[in-house]
Amino acid sequence: MYKNKRILCIIPARGGSKGVPGKNIKLLCGKPLIAYTISHARKSRYIDRVMVSTDSLTIAAVARRYGAEVPFIRPASLAKDNSGTIEVLLHAVKTLEEDGKQSYDIIVLLHATTPLRSPADIDNCIELLVRTHAGSVFSVTPSHRNPYFNMVEMSKGGKARLVKTGRFTTRQDAPPVYDMNSSIYAWPKNVLLEKRKTILDNSRIYVMPKARSVDIDDPLDFVTAETFFRKKLHDKKY
Secondary structure (H helix, E strand, O other): OEOOEOEEEEEEOOOOOOOOOOHHHOEEOOEEHHHHHHHHHHHOOOOOEEEEEOOOHHHHHHHHHOOOEOOOOOOHHHOOOOOOHHHHHHHHHHHHHOOOOOOOOEEEEEOOOOOOOOHHHHHHHHHHHHHHOOOOEEEEEEOOOOOOOOOEEEOOOOOEEEOOOOOOOOHHHOOOOEEEEEEEEEEEHHHHHHHOOOOOOOOEEEEOOHHHOOOOOOHHHHHHHHHHHHHHHHHHHO
16 A cells, blocks of 8 residues: 555466467576566555456466465456457456455556566556656656667658657757556556556656566567576675
């Protein structure tokens, strides 16, 4: 709880990953991938309840073993390749609150595929959401490409042009831009239910370093994440 607001964390984990089969429970440095995100949520100072939404009994068993609740199995209609994350969140909130015994003020979404965030990152997002009265907060990392300087698109005539125009001689001169790192999202529950999207007129961003922003989508990302984890373990020894 933060500022008398009850906070629900939802970790979506579909069983049918195509890029990396079994991705959400694939071992990363000896632990299932989803275990890291569950641990981050449980170590948060503010989150009241940590639940996993999954269509997989195997993922559900692993999630429970590492301390998350799995109060229901997600229906197959919300576990397709084109199923939207917002719909998954809305289903989870409705299912948990329909008995009227518990309600929540803030919804936090954590993806299992970003295992390098810290519990402090989560708490900072929650504090930012409440302090600024934002419609949503989501985490980002500085982009290594900039649409004002070195990103191009094709015009209708087939000619290359910068995505955004501006008089900048170096990338450092251009306005800073960020990549959404798919790690942390937070909304007031009523805003999520009404707006049903992430980026709103009054959204705020929380900037994370690249070292904590690895988003695992393919086998190479696993290698990158393992490299960062091993470096962290090495640094702790010396």
